[in-house]
Amino acid sequence: MTSYRHHPDRIAALVQDDRVHRDLYLSEEIFALEQEHLFANTWVYLGHASQVPEPGDFVAQEIAGRPLLMVRQPDGAVHVLYNRCAHKGTQLVTDECGNTGRFFRCPYHAWTYKLDGAPLGVPLKNGYEGTQLKACESGQGLSVVRHVKVYRDFVFVRLAGTGPSFEDYFGEVLGAIDNMVDRSPEDKLTVGGGVLRNIVHCNWKMYLENINDTVHPMSTHESATKAAEALWEGHAPSDPKPMAMEQILPFGSGYEFFDKMGGRVFANGHSVLGVNFSIHSNYAQLPEYEAAMRAAHGEERATEILQRSPQNSVFYPSLSVKGSPQAIRVIRPLAANRTLVEAWSFRAAGAPALLFERALSYNRLVFSPMSVVAHDDVHLFESIQQGLRAGGNEWVSLHRNFDVAELGQSTLTTNGTNELLMRNQFRAWAKSMLAGMEAAA
Amino acid sequence: MSSDPRDFAAHEAALLDERRFDDWLALFTEDGHYWVPLLGAAQADPFSHNSLAYEDRLLLQLRVDRLKSPRAHSQHPPSHSQHVLQPSRIEEETNDAVHLRTPFLYIEARGESQILLTGTARHHLVRTPTGWAIRQKRIDLLNAARALPAIQLFI
Ligand code: FES
Numbered sequence A: 001m002t003s004y005r006h007h008p009d010r011i012a013a014l015v016q017d018d019r020v021h022r023d024l025y026l027s028e029e030i031f032a033l034e035q036e037h038l039f040a041n042t043w044v045y046l047g048h049a050s051q052v053p054e055p056g057d058f059v060a061q062e063i064a065g066r067p068l069l070m071v072r073q074p075d076g077a078v079h080v081l082y083n084r085c086a087h088k089g090t091q092l093v094t095d096e097c098g099n100t101g102r103f104f105r106c107p108y109h110a111w112t113y114k115l116d117g118a119p120l121g122v123p124l125k126n127g128y129e130g131t132q133l134k135a136c137e138s139g140q141g142l143s144v145v146r147h148v149k150v151y152r153d154f155v156f157v158r159l160a161g162t163g164p165s166f167e168d169y170f171g172e173v174l175g176a177i178d179n180m181v182d183r184s185p186e187d188k189l190t191v192g193g194g195v196l197r198n199i200v201h202c203n204w205k206m207y208l209e210n211i212n213d214t215v216h217p218m219s220t221h222e223s224a225t226k227a228a229e230a231l232w233e234g235h236a237p238s239d240p241k242p243m244a245m246e247q248i249l250p251f252g253s254g255y256e257f258f259d260k261m262g263g264r265v266f267a268n269g270h271s272v273l274g275v276n277f278s279i280h281s282n283y284a285q286l287p288e289y290e291a292a293m294r295a296a297h298g299e300e301r302a303t304e305i306l307q308r309s310p311q312n313s314v315f316y317p318s319l320s321v322k323g324s325p326q327a328i329r330v331i332r333p334l335a336a337n338r339t340l341v342e343a344w345s346f347r348a349a350g351a352p353a354l355l356f357e358r359a360l361s362y363n364r365l366v367f368s369p370m371s372v373v374a375h376d377d378v379h380l381f382e383s384i385q386q387g388l389r390a391g392g393n394e395w396v397s398l399h400r401n402f403d404v405a406e407l408g409q410s411t412l413t414t415n416g417t418n419e420l421l422m423r424n425q426f427r428a429w430a431k432s433m434l435a436g437m438e439a440a441a
Numbered sequence B: 001m002s003s004d005p006r007d008f009a010a011h012e013a014a015l016l017d018e019r020r021f022d023d024w025l026a027l028f029t030e031d032g033h034y035w036v037p038l039l040g041a042a043q044a045d046p047f048s049h050n051s052l053a054y055e056d057r058l059l060l061q062l063r064v065d066r067l068k069s070p071r072a073h074s075q076h077p078p079s080h081s082q083h084v085l086q087p088s089r090i091e092e093e094t095n096d097a098v099h100l101r102t103p104f105l106y107i108e109a110r111g112e113s114q115i116l117l118t119g120t121a122r123h124h125l126v127r128t129p130t131g132w133a134i135r136q137k138r139i140d141l142l143n144a145a146r147a148l149p150a151i152q153l154f155i
């Protein structure tokens, strides 16, 4: 296998205009370089501020192999620290979340730190007199992630010291988070109901591509949708459906449906699928909720918010948002062939309980390890991961609706089955991988 | 099957392990549910917190029907399960209902891979003219909230 480290030209050559090379998915070296470069140069979703409501609350989360801590400060701010004692490197906490009180105390030799990471105390202090401790890194307290953005309570980090600002990086796709938060008449979301965690034995990019793949549902999900259709047969289209049926049946829509739903791509790999309508568009109306929305946002704005229910909005490279069922998926790569996918549900303040039930139900039906819909997806991702090892053809096709005119464009609106949404991800992949690398090489 | 409800869990698990899913589904009452809480034994209800699965008969029927489809891609090759049960104990009993507690190991094998889950099954059974029926089967996994691979059949 080719070596990629110190060869940015070889990395660039993996992404062609209309196809990508299999090493993107298979190579452990590429994965290591992604951890070092791509996930440092981009803005990666860490967590939601509602996970740390009180001062001292923390969430431990690894990003790109680095253990991090999201911590609520006494003044209400959210800070992100490296979960690494300044002394010898012990992780300050090993619970995935909790409350540390007014300071962190390392379990190994009891060095203490303020909630913002500043050094507080060291036992047997005398032994450090006359040493260099104060002047060197170990005496400065916990390392801090400097580039943190809390956008409407969604917390993102950029690990690299230099790079695009949060607003420049995401641009217009931030409208998808706005839409999700605006669905609360009180402009507030809180994480609720726990997180469903899946281990999928495939490369993370394959999972993220599939979030934009509208050609697969007809064939991939046939077993689940045909079974659902058969069970629902005989009901008039206007019959109220149980929530599960309301959520599963649209997966069986035809090619034309997915083509017409439309898609939009943005610079840096982001996209919105379902700009015209989506599988979430026909959930039952809730008159009281809509009245609350009109009262909060005004007639026009409320209609605009509620009419917009894209299938998926991708915040490349780590987050996928579903505004209508108030659910997100977070992609946490573990190895070239192993990905952790989390599905979180949200409560919208001021909205009826039914909205939260929809989020729970959707995540459970579609993104649980026991999902009735995702088993076929997951099987196929794992099958691709194996299949790509075959010789003969080393390339993965992204030709569908390719048009040379799309090259160099940042924002484009297109039909829903255009593989542009995936090509756009890989173009961004190359850009973020190589940023800083060429200069260093 | 004997009328001693403590024999029920073993009978039910055997139907699953033999892939007799229609016979298994017929054990549920019309309002019966299959529930795998995300917090395991610590979870109070299926509504305030999410679950790995919380399914009524309609959804269970959908699963069973899906498994029969030749286009259930994830069942090429098919999964097989093995329940290893400790003897069931009666937790609560009234005239026409009983709550069983059955610690288990569950192994699901497919191709080269095998997953192992463990926990306690809790059956809420009701007496019917034809024998015991399941009003709820609740699976409290030992570590339900950890990241899991796909679980394809029924624990
Ligand atoms: S490693 Fe933390 S105090 Fe020694």
Ligand SMILES: [Fe+2]
Pocket: A216, A217, A220, A221, A377
């Ligand atoms: Fe899918």
